[in-house]
Amino acid sequence: MFININKTDFPKLYKRLFKNAPTRNNLFQLEFARAWANPDLIEVKEPRFAYELKPQFQDFFESSNEPFLGFDNPLNEHPEYHTAKEWQRVDDDIKNMYKKVEEK
Structure with missing residues (x-):
C-alpha cells in the first residue's frame, strides 16, 4: 500500500x-x-487564520475598550483565529480593516 x-x-x-x-x-x-x-x-480540520488590524486603523481602536464585531481584542495582543466560512459572515467594510496574518 x-x-x-x-x-x-x-x-x-x-x-x-x-x-x-x-x-x-x-x-x-x-x-x-x-x-x-x-x-x-479521520478528522478533517478546516484551516483557521489569524486576522490583524491594519496599522491605519489601530489608533481608532486604542481609544476604545469595546469589543468590535466578535473581535474581542482589536489590537491583536492575542490574535483570534477564524475559518474561511466564519470570515465570510463578517461585513465587507470590517474585512477591509483586517489582514490575514497566519494559519493555525
Missing part, C-alpha cells in the same frame, strides 16, 4: 510517512494504517 504514496502525487503525506526519524516514520505509518482501516478515525 505505501509504495503507491509518492512525493509527486502526495507530497505532504509522503513527507509525513517517510521523511522523519525511523521511529517516527513507524508511528506515522501505523497511524495512517489505522485510519485507512477505520475511516471514522
